[in-house]
Every structure is written in C-alpha cells, then in structure tokens.
Amino acid sequence: MSVTLYGESPGILWQPVSPRLAVARRVGTLAGAVPTLAAAAVVAVLWTRWAWIAFGLLALGLVIELAIIGRQVSAISYAELPDEIIIRRGRLMRRLDSIPYGRLQYADMQSGPMERRLGLASVTIHTANPATSGNVPGLPLAEAEALRERLTARGEAQRAGL
Amino acid sequence: MSLTGPDGPPPAVGDQPTGAQPAVGQPTGAQPAVGQPTGAQPVDQQPGDQQREWQRFHPLTPLLRGGVVALGVLGYVISGQLNRIFGADPDDPTQGHWGIAAVVLAVVVLGVIGFSAIAWRAASYRLGTTTVELRTGVVAKQHRQVRYDRIQAVDISRPLLAQLFGLSSVRVEAAGGSDSNIELAYLPKGEADALRADLTRRAGQAPSPTENGTQDTEEAPATPERLIAAIPAGRVWLATAMSFNSAVLILTIPLLLGALVTGNLGLVPVVGPIALGSAGAQFGRLSSWMNFRVEAGSQAIRVRHGLTEQRTSTIPLHRIQAVEISQPALWRALEWWRIRVNVAGVHGEPGKQEDALIPVGTREEVLTILAAMGPRWSLPEVVEGLDAPGPSPSFVGVPPAARWLDPLSWKRIGYAETPTALLSRGGWLGRNVTLVPYARMQSLVLEQGPIERRLGLAGVRPISTHGSVRPVVRHLSLASANTLLVATADRARAARRAEADPTLVVEPTEPTSPQTPTAEQPALPFRDHGVDLSAPTSGQQDGETA
Numbered sequence: 001m002s003v004t005l006y007g008e009s010p011g012i013l014w015q016p017v018s019p020r021l022a023v024a025r026r027v028g029t030l031a032g033a034v035p036t037l038a039a040a041a042v043v044a045v046l047w048t049r050w051a052w053i054a055f056g057l058l059a060l061g062l063v064i065e066l067a068i069i070g071r072q073v074s075a076i077s078y079a080e081l082p083d084e085i086i087i088r089r090g091r092l093m094r095r096l097d098s099i100p101y102g103r104l105q106y107a108d109m110q111s112g113p114m115e116r117r118l119g120l121a122s123v124t125i126h127t128a129n130p131a132t133s134g135n136v137p138g139l140p141l142a143e144a145e146a147l148r149e150r151l152t153a154r155g156e157a158q159r160a161g162l
Numbered sequence: 163m164s165l166t167g168p169d170g171p172p173p174a175v176g177d178q179p180t181g182a183q184p185a186v187g188q189p190t191g192a193q194p195a196v197g198q199p200t201g202a203q204p205v206d207q208q209p210g211d212q213q214r215e216w217q218r219f220h221p222l223t224p225l226l227r228g229g230v231v232a233l234g235v236l237g238y239v240i241s242g243q244l245n246r247i248f249g250a251d252p253d254d255p256t257q258g259h260w261g262i263a264a265v266v267l268a269v270v271v272l273g274v275i276g277f278s279a280i281a282w283r284a285a286s287y288r289l290g291t292t293t294v295e296l297r298t299g300v301v302a303k304q305h306r307q308v309r310y311d312r313i314q315a316v317d318i319s320r321p322l323l324a325q326l327f328g329l330s331s332v333r334v335e336a337a338g339g340s341d342s343n344i345e346l347a348y349l350p351k352g353e354a355d356a357l358r359a360d361l362t363r364r365a366g367q368a369p370s371p372t373e374n375g376t377q378d379t380e381e382a383p384a385t386p387e388r389l390i391a392a393i394p395a396g397r398v399w400l401a402t403a404m405s406f407n408s409a410v411l412i413l414t415i416p417l418l419l420g421a422l423v424t425g426n427l428g429l430v431p432v433v434g435p436i437a438l439g440s441a442g443a444q445f446g447r448l449s450s451w452m453n454f455r456v457e458a459g460s461q462a463i464r465v466r467h468g469l470t471e472q473r474t475s476t477i478p479l480h481r482i483q484a485v486e487i488s489q490p491a492l493w494r495a496l497e498w499w500r501i502r503v504n505v506a507g508v509h510g511e512p513g514k515q516e517d518a519l520i521p522v523g524t525r526e527e528v529l530t531i532l533a534a535m536g537p538r539w540s541l542p543e544v545v546e547g548l549d550a551p552g553p554s555p556s557f558v559g560v561p562p563a564a565r566w567l568d569p570l571s572w573k574r575i576g577y578a579e580t581p582t583a584l585l586s587r588g589g590w591l592g593r594n595v596t597l598v599p600y601a602r603m604q605s606l607v608l609e610q611g612p613i614e615r616r617l618g619l620a621g622v623r624p625i626s627t628h629g630s631v632r633p634v635v636r637h638l639s640l641a642s643a644n645t646l647l648v649a650t651a652d653r654a655r656a657a658r659r660a661e662a663d664p665t666l667v668v669e670p671t672e673p674t675s676p677q678t679p680t681a682e683q684p685a686l687p688f689r690d691h692g693v694d695l696s697a698p699t700s701g702q703q704d705g706e707t708a
C-alpha cells in the first residue's frame with residue numbers, strides 16, 4: 001500500500017467529495033463579488049469611465065476563480081485506512097494530511113447556509129494541534145454524519161495519550 | 163468549609179477516580195520529600211479521603227491583584243465627589259463638614275476592605291485526591307479543577323510587587339486552551355515552592371528509584387533537582403547584542419539621531435517605531451534571559467529566569483513533545499545554541515512564556531540538558547545533525563534539484579530515522595535540528611508547492627502539538643517523501659500501540675496508558691479542567707492523556 005500525493009494509489013480507495021460543493025463555493029464567491037462589481041459599475045457610470053478597468057479586472061478575477069473552484073473541489077479526496085484518515089486537497093499547493101484515529105481529540109460537523117440548502121456538510125477532525133486539523137468538506141449530510149461517527153468510534157478504540 | 167456552600171459541584175464523570183489509573187501518580191510507598199499524605203491512591207477512594215483541606219491565599223492577595231490601583235481610582239473618584247458634595251472650594255473640599263467627610267471616607271474604606279476580605283475568603287484551593295481545585299467568586303462562583311494527570315507544567319512567578327512581600331504565584335498549565343490553566347495566587351514563597359513540588363510530583367508518574375535512596379552522590383537527598391546550566395550575565399548581553407534586532411538598532415539609531423540633529427524630522431515617524439520595537443524586544447530578551455538557571459530532576463526540568471520578574475517553570479519530561487536545537491547564524495562562531503521545546507498544553511503567551519529550555523547555551527550545556535531529558539532525546543544523531551556540514555551517515559539528504567530552492571543549505575537538509583524518533587536538520591550558517599519521537603506525532607502532512615512540483619520535490623511535516631517547534635523535512639524527492647510518510651506513519655502507529663500497552667513499553671520512564679483505556683473509563687474531554695466546561699461535548703471529545 002502506498003499513499004500518493006495525487007492520482008490513484010494502489011490499494012487505496014480515494015473518496016471524492018460531492019461536486020455540489022463547487023456549486024456552494026461558487027455561490028458564496030458570487031455573493032461576495034457581485035456587490036463589489038456593482039459598486040464599480042456605478043462608479044463607472046456616474047463618475048469616471050476609468051472605473052470600467054477596475055470592473056473588468058474584478059470580473060476577470062471572478063471568472064478565473066469560478067473556474068478554479070471546480071478544479072479545487074475535484075482535487076479534494078479522502079481515504080479511510082485502518083489506522084488513519086488521509087485527506088488530500090489543493091491543486092497549486094498540494095497537501096496530504098494523514099491523521100491517525102488515535103490522535104483524534106474530537107470530530108465535529110459544520111454546514112453553512114448554502115451547503116445546508118444543497119444537503120452538504122463538512123467534518124473537521126481536531127487533534128491536539130489546533131493549527132493543523134483535518135477538514136473534509138462537501139460531504140452529503142448522511143455521509144458526513146456517518147463519517148463523524150466512524151471517526152469518533154475509531155478514535156475511542158485507538159486512543160493514544162499525548 | 164462554610165464559605166462557599168456546597169462542598170464543590172459534583173465531579174464530572176470523567177473526573178472520578180476509577181480503577182483505570184494505575185499509571186498515574188501511584189506512590190510507591192515512601193515519598194519523604196513532602197511528608198504528607200499524597201492522596202494519589204485513587205483506587206476505591208471516596209473524594210474527600212486523603213486530600214488536603216481547602217486553603218486560602220495570602221491575605222495581601224487582593225492588594226496585589228490590583229487592589230492598589232482600585233483603591234487609588236476609588237480615592238480619586240471619591241475626592242472628586244467630595245468636591246461636588248461639599249462645595250467647589252479646592253482648598254477645603256469639605257467646607258468645614260469634616261465629620262461627614264470622615265464618615266463617608268471611613269465607610270468607603272471599610273467597604274473596600276470588607277469587599278476584599280469577602281473576595282479573599284471566597285477564594286481557596288485544595289489538593290484533592292485526583293485534582294487540584296480552585297474556588298473563586300462571591301456572587302458568580304467559579305470552581306475549576308485540573309486533574310493531576312493533565313498537568314503539563316507548574317510555573318512559579320514573582321512579579322515585582324509580590325517579591326517585596328515575599329509572595330509567589332503558582333500557575334498550573336493543563337492540556338487544553340489557555341482557559342484550562344489555573345493560577346494559585348498569592349502564596350508565601352516557601353508554601354508556593356512546596357506546592358509546586360507537590361503538584362509536580364502528583365502530576366508525574368510514580369517516583370522513580372533515584373528519588374528513593376539510590377541517588378547520585380552529588381544529589382542531596384532532600385533536593386532531587388541539580389543545577390545543570392546557568393547563563394552568565396555576560397553571555398546574555400553578548401547573545402542579545404548578536405541578533406537581528408541589534409542590526410536594526412545599529413541602522414536606525416544613527417538615522418534617528420541624524421534626523422534630530424539636522425532637524426529633518428520626516429524620518430522619525432517611520433524609523434522611530436522600528437527602533438522602539440527592536441529596543442523593546444531586546445530589553446525583553448535581556449530581562450527574560452537574565453539569571454537563567456536550568457535544573458534537572460529525575461522526571462522534570464526546572465527553568466528559573468528573569469530579571470525583574472523571576473519565573474520558574476517546571477516541565478515534566480514526559481510532556482515534552484518535540485525539541486529543536488538551533489543556532490542563529492551570528493552565534494555560529496561562539497558555538498552557542500538554544501533548545502526549544504513543545505510542551506503539550508502550554509500555549510505560548512508572547513513575551514510571557516519562555517519556551518526555551520536554554521535560550522543561549524554552550525555546546526556542553528546543550529548536551530547536558532539533552533542528556534538530562536533522558537534517552538529519548540539524547541541521541542547520537544542529534545550531535546551528528548548539529549555538526550555535519552554536508553552529507554553524513556545517519557541522515558538522508560535531498561536530491562540536487564533542491565538546490566534551486568535551498569541554494570545554501572541543501573547539502574545539510576535531510577532527515578534521520580532512529581528507532582524512536584524522526585530527526586530533521588537544516589540551515590547553513592545558522593543550523594538547526596528538530597527531533598520528534600514517533601510516539602509524540604499528532605499527524606503527518608505531505609505537501610508540495612508549484613515549484614516543488616516542477617522539480618519533483620515534496621516535503622513531509624510531522625505535526626507536533628502547538629508550540630514554536632515546527633518540524634519539517636523539506637524538498638525530498640517525491641518518491642522518498644512518499645516513502646518517508648508511509649514509514650513514519652507505520653512507526654508512529656507502532657509507537658502509539660507500545661505506549662498504550664504497558665507490556666510493550668520500550669522506555670520504562672515513559673507514561674503508560676491503562677491497557678484498556680476505553681473500557682470502563684468514559685471519554686475524558688480534552689479540556690476537563692472544570693466541571694462547568696466539560697458537559698456538552700464530552701461524548702465526542704477524547705484525550706486520555708497517558
């Protein structure tokens with residue numbers, strides 16, 4: 001068995017996260033960007049046409065970000081091994097977290113308003129180091145709940161001291 | 163005790179002494195140093211047996227806790243009110259109503275004293291069978307407890323004002339956030355020292371044989387801790403001078419003086435804050451590093467330091483999570499190093515917490531401290547990692563492609579796998595070696611940025627607990643990074659199992675978890691310092707600290 005940073009790994013079943021996470025993230029990005037774009041457009045119409053440059057740049061950035069979100073979401077995957085959960089994410093900055101169940105302090109679930117509407121939730125794994133906790137976003141609600149329960153149960157069973 | 167009503171809230175389920183605590187604080191009979199019932203025989207005991215009575219703090223505590231300021235402010239306000247009440251004549255605010263003024267003043271002073279006294283009476287602490295408890299508050303009562311087996315460090319500090327009265331504050335650091343610490347203040351110096359020793363002993367494991375007679379000849383029986391390093395004042399000055407901040411000061415102070423002399427003040431708002439910040443940092447170093455003494459016991463390292471405020475922190479050896487030995491480039495010629503550690507539960511408070519076991523030590527001192535920390539930390543590979551300018555036998559280096567990212571230090575970057583720990587080294591002029599035991603790794607990270615990807619490199623980070631030591635093995639080839647990740651995960655797994663199972667324990671001094679940690683003992687919330695905080699998520703939380 002080998003764990004690889006990207007692509008398939010022999011002997012490991014990588015679970016993707018729901019593509020609907022991309023929808024949730026895009027909506028969130030749009031909700032943040034649209035007021036700024038509108039403000040730039042208002043300035044351009046009322047005061048100076050130069051503001052269209054800002055509008056164009058913002059729009060371009062938004063388009064790029066919307067395109068990247070899909071690739072970012074498809075880069076997230078996780079695998080439950082007998083002793084660890086492994087989470088991979090990131091396209092440009094790739095990162096793989098291997099978190100032993102025995103180091104789990106607790107696992108919790110969150111679901112933002114947009115995620116909730118899409119029936120998604122994320123599970124966060126807390127170890128004794130608050131800075132580097134694992135996060136599995138974009139899981140269907142039932143799957144997230146099941147994952148959290150599995151993690152907690154395995155954490156109990158394999159618990160290790162500090 | 164009548165003053166706080168019920169004899170403490172019911173302990174949380176997890177706080178009950180259960181049979182599953184054989185590893186914790188089990189006294190092996192004699193413990194002559196402290197000479198009182200240890201209370202650490204929790205099996206089948208009711209809370210209340212074998213525990214000390216509630217103790218109050220020193221009566222001057224309210225005064226030291228800001229009472230002086232409060233009195234001053236109150237006095238100022240009252241004098242203003244008196245002016246209003248009795249007339250605006252600043253020469254004689256009482257306008258002849260001396261009697262009334264005196265009565266009002268007396269009432270206020272008595273009130274303040276009375277309130278302080280009530281607050282003082284309400285605050286007490288106790289060493290229970292399994293926890294140290296602190297009760298405070300008159301109206302909103304607070305009851306905090308910290309389990310002995312969760313204590314990460316016991317510090318003593320003596321602020322200037324407290325030093326005048328010969329008082330000390332004992333701070334108990336526990337695993338969890340900063341709100342999981344309790345401060346027992348203020349106590350007479352001797353009492354605080356005894357309390358620290360007692361808490362450290364209760365927090366540690368069973369007393370090791372060296373404390374019960376078979377001591378080194380150098381160790382006096384009553385003082386198990388021996389001085390192993392002390393920083394002379396001259397070295398503190400020199401080490402402080404040889405730092406980046408000094409360079410900043412050397413550049414900025416002439417600029418400032420020049421600006422003042424020439425009257426060209428435009429620079430001052432820019433350069434002034436930089437110089438001031440650097441000077442402040444330098445002063446902070448000086449005052450923290452002065453009188454630095456390191457003492458070693460059989461189970462803990464004690465660090466005392468401070469110029470105006472003396473601080474003592476005791477770090478139980480088994481709580482140390484990771485170690486870094488490093489050297490700023492400027493210290494290279496002097497062969498000075500510092501040792502930093504991550505200790506579980508000790509969250510660095512900037513400027514307050516000194517996370518160095520020694521901030522500037524000679525090579526011999528550094529090696530002595532490592533040796534005192536025990537076989538887990540005192541490894542021959544550490545010395546190799548400190549000294550080798552390039553490839554060396556124990557260390558696996560990085561491929562030549564890494565020179566694009568580390569043109570100077572790529573020959574030194576590398577890792578070494580010992581049976582118990584992963585070492586990482588780096589640095590070119592200023593060198594560093596970090597050491598994380600497999601049994602102390604939280605999780606593992608494999609990461610790769612865009613340039614690394616182009617070069618076919620990747621980095622591995624063994625994640626320790628929160629602290630200033632952040633071990634990383636950078637810029638390995640992707641294949642060897644993958645291999646290291648898998649191998650380290652395997653070793654960490656084996657190490658966790660060995661620690662969880664006493665029959666497999668490699669190092670006898672290591673803490674061991676009960677064999678069936680989950681069977682009858684409910685999940686202990688990680689932050690189980692206070693009954694009021696433990697309830698809501700205790701079912702999910704986990705954190706049995708061995």
